[in-house]
Amino acid sequence: MNFNSSSFLFFFPAVVLLFALVRGRRVPRDLCLLATSYFFYMSWNWKYAGLIAFSTLVDYFVARVMGRQTNPRKRMALLCLSLSTNLGLLGLFKYFNFFARSAAEASEIFGLDLSAAHVDLLLPVGISFYTFQTLSYTIDVYRGAIPVERNLLRFAVFVSFFPQLVAGPIVRASEFLPQLRKGPQISPSRFDDGMSLIFRGLFKKIVIADLLATLGVDAVFSDPSSFSSWDLLFALYGYSFQIYNDFSGYSDIAIGAAKVLGYDIPDNFNRPYLSQNVREFWTRWHISLSSWLRDYLYISLGGNRKTAFRTRVNLLLTMLLGGLWHGAAMNFVLWGGYHGLLLVLAGRGTERTPHRSGWSTVWRRVGCFHLVVFGWLLFRVTSMENFVDYAFGLLQFSGGTRLNGSFYAVLALAALAHCLDWNRFEAWRSRFFALPLPLQAVVFGGLILGFCGATLGAPSFIYFQF
Amino acid sequence: MLLTGQSFCILNAIWGGAQVFQNRLWLFFWIALFLSTVEVGLEYRAHLRGWDSPVFGRAGLSDGDESGSAAQAARIYGPAPGFPFRSRIVGAEKDRETTRIWIASASYAQDEYQPPTKIFPVRLEEQLTDSGHSVQVLNASQAGWGVQANIDMLQDLAPIWSPDVAILYQGSADIGQLISAYLAAEEIQTVEDDERDLNDDATPARPNWTVRFVESTTVYSILKGYVSARIAKTRVLSDELPPEAFETLEKRVVAFIAAARAVGAVPVLSTFATSHHRKDLGNFPSSVTTMLFKYNLHLSLLGWVDTVEKFNRLMAEVAQEYDVLLIDVDAAFADAPQLFRDYIHFAPEGHDRVAVTLANGLQKAALVPLPRTGDWAE
Structure with a gap:
């Protein structure tokens, strides 16, 4: 169901009316949001709702266990479990064919004949968005930046909230879970x-x-x-x-x-x-993604805390991966690399030009x-x-x-x-x-x-x- | 009492819900009321002008016959239970002397806007019967269908209805499918778009009820005609279909010939008639261009004219190559735009002319039994 479809014309007022009925009670309210969000998603393809549910359950339980753990190694292992599950699903559905084909093409250059493996899967709508959303939660829990969410229903609503489920903005748990706990702020x-x-x-x-x-x-x-x-x-x-x-x-x-x-x-x-300049552009364009990449990728790579050369490499890597996030094709990688290069150059320019x-x-x-x-x-x-x-x-x-x-x-x-x-x-x-x-x-x-x-x-x- | 109590609780809850928005939720009601009012007003206007509409029902079927003829026609003509054709109802069994003619077409032959007595399949049967032939015409046509859907129906039902002759009258429906497959697909931004299944276009997925509801409204139809078609005209349009599109079309027509022969029917092809031709470019009436661009976003006027010409040439070539009778219906409509109610659909007089043209073609080729008495042309 697209926002610009006739279905949404009927769906949204119905959801608002239903939500108005149950807004005062926490469990019915969250159930209403969860059911309508899954209905919204399943109207596209009901089969892939299971993927969201799976991601939700994995991150919920990983975070619960992580919250009880004090051993840094075990916490790291749990984080790796979450990362590998979420990125594994993303990789399988979105990138497997691309990498398999690229590997086969590369092998031809070296005179090898590796036929490309192919997985015949439809790309689930919004997988890149909700994967990044759930990842931000487990990473924040790992870093101790946010408390563990103990309510599974609330966490499921955070992952699947229909307005931003399929194409963002990528909402952080630190921004949204407190709102779900507090309840909606409805006013004329x-x-x-x-x-x-x-x-x-x-x-x-x-x-x-x-x-x-x-x-x-x-x-x-x-x-x-x-x-x-x-x-x-x-x-x-x-x-x-x-x-x-x-x-x-x-x-x-x-x-x-x-x-x-x-x-x-x-x-x-x-x-x-x-x-x-391009640096400013990335503070104004797809802000939720660029800030996500900055906080969870660029900073994790070391950010600008090391040498100037390393900072530039981090920037390039971040933008290359940001480009790849958009799609499993070489043009997106090149687009990311191009912006990474511009950011490196813009960084040098800003230092010189007032x-x-x-x-x-x-x-x-x-x-x-x-x-x-x-x-x-x-x-x-x-x-x-x-x-x-x-x-x-x-x-x-x-x-x-x-x-x-x-x-x-x-x-x-x-x-x-x-x-x-x-x-x-x-x-x-x-x-x-x-x-x-x-x-x-x-x-x-x-x-x-x-x-x-x-x-x-x-x-x-x-x-x-x- | 319990129900009343529950209803009260629900109303109370709705009221409480509405209160928190300080009655802003009434905005949805007012928007719905506004849209409904516009729809009903436009439907009434359409009803007065003789069009059918969801609220006021059918209005446009004035066949000029005596009062009550429409009801009578409904009993004499299909579709009816066990008879899925829009033509005179007959039994599945037939005697040896009767020739059964199967019309495989689309809205041009089904034409829900005309009473059954005015459409060319029925008129064809009357023409031939009046000339002394023993014929039954089965109008196996459905709006929106292309050749592939015609083949499917022929294969499904021909074993029961045993047609002797199968006439294919198609054109814009298949052209529309080919536009979607070859021109629209090129523009869609996809990284891997090499998987193109043309059969998907032959049987498109049924849209959900909200889409069907909205598209059934008069306001939608008017917006598509007045706004969308005007926007579509200003696009960068293509002046021709790629050659592969005609290869696909040829395969479909050849498949129809094979399907007809497989069920024991003699296939007959026909050219596709349009109200305007190449010489009329620049003088196409706005009603015709609006109709052409209402659902077509890719092919220009020149492209349509060119495609129909190529389509008709292709029919002639296939007919020659596969030794099939070709009836040139288009030739019967040169300089006769008044016989159409739009670019492709016939006015009652146009249906008559198609019937006469088909009857002549079938008789000349001796595909219908000799008249019982006298000469058919008398």
Whole structure:
């Protein structure tokens, strides 16, 4: 079930009404959240709900035992058990075929003939997200940063909470479990905030991201050689805004849905294309993943506590693995490596160049944006041939366009919406929610109809595949 | 009493739940009411204009006959229990002199928007019967079906119904499937997309009830026509289907010929008729383009015209290669857009012309028994 599907239109109000009934009692409330979350997930593929349940049980019991253990070696062994189980499942479902194929290809270079093993498994939606979420819990328990959760039901809700289950944001146990213990913070203003976030997210997804894809980006990327350099460049800009609006739209809906139910999920985006350098970009883009990688991978590798060279290696390794997290394909690894390289260079640059303002800021933003945009080319291509075709086409510097004016109009809207500080519209928003409910319903209903009309086909969220 | 007490508890709980949101939950009710009002209003408008709708039911079947003819038609014509065809109800048994004609098609022949007395399979039977032939036509057509679904039905039911002739009239349904398989699939962002099962397109998965409910509404249909189709027109569209698509199509048509022969029927192919042709490019009415882009996001107008031409050439080539009769229905519709109600579906006069064209073709090829008396053309 996608957030932009008609099913969600029925599902979400039903969940809110059901939740309103049971919100006052802890066990029925948690049961309600667990059942609706599993229903949400199983509507995609019921078979893989068992995987989430298995991960939940393993991490719950590992953490319980770890909490009673004082022996550091045994605690480490338990942590390794959790890591190997979760990463093992992730590796089997997501990476096995990739590594087997890569090994077979590498063996050919050395004149060996190793036929690639292949496991015929469907990638469970959201496995990368909930695996990282449960891992953060066991690592935090191991580090002593959070107490052990003794309530299995509550822990299961933390792992499977439907708004962020399949595409994040990746919520830490330290942020979410206390909220589940305390109970939902329901209020009219939070309801209003949540609803406006849900509709903002749907607008980003359906009106901007999907239209950019359908009006130009998909066609250009599928056959770059038949488009001019101008079209290739603007399709690349288009994809940059498509992926931002697709993913941040999902995050907005997730945060909004959680807010209506009385829970807070951390922000995942903060206008990333206004960053002045790549380091800043990674504090504004997919914040929950970048902070996860920083806290659990980069710091575990040693962070910047050792030599400058080692710091750079750690940074590169972290970004390479971050790229691989997105998908089992070489283009994602290269994308991660590219950003790692940029971060290393940005780190050196920042040490030398003082912060400036005015036109300097503008140029730095434009420069950073284009560095990131080039990275999206690596991210979007379906093969290295596709990348070469696209990059070669860009360097032809040919003019003319096959893209319709509507594509450029949506692209301009996307750029404008990205630059807007939505907080400035707080007064308008408050005025709107002060209107009588029937009038608000006309606006929301009109938006639903508009979204329905603007939906061509049934596009899924890009980050579902990760 | 117990029920009343439970109901009170539930209402009390709902009220308590609503209170914590300070009645904000009523927003859902008001949104639902607004959407329902829009739907009912549009359905009533559609009803007045002669379309059927979920709330007001069927409205558009005015066949011009005397009052009560629709009810009578419903008793005479299928589908009915044990008779899954939209044509005159007959028994499974038939005498030797009767030729049974199987029409394998889609919405063009099923045409739920016309009464059964107006659709070409029924008109074909009347034409031939009036000419003195002994024939029964089984209209094995279903909206949305392509050739593969036609083959499946033929293989399932032909042993019971023993058709003598099997006519394939197909076109846009298969073209739509090929667009999905060859143009849409190319655009989807996948790392490994080499697994392409065309049979999936022949029998698409049934969507869940929420999707079916939403798609059955009038407001959805209008939004698709007015908004989605206009957006789709501004996409980067393809002007042709790749050659592999026609190879797939050829395999399907050849499979139909084999399936018909396997059940003892003489296969007959037909070209696909459209309201507008290549010379009309630039003058396509907006109703036609809206219809074309309502569900097609990939093929341009030129692409449609080109594909239909190639489709018809392919039918002719296959007919020649496999020694099968080809009836050129499209040729009978040159410069006759008034015989269509959209790009591909016929008006009642169009159904008549298809029936006449098919009847002529079958008689010339002597695929129906000689008239009992006189000449058929008299």
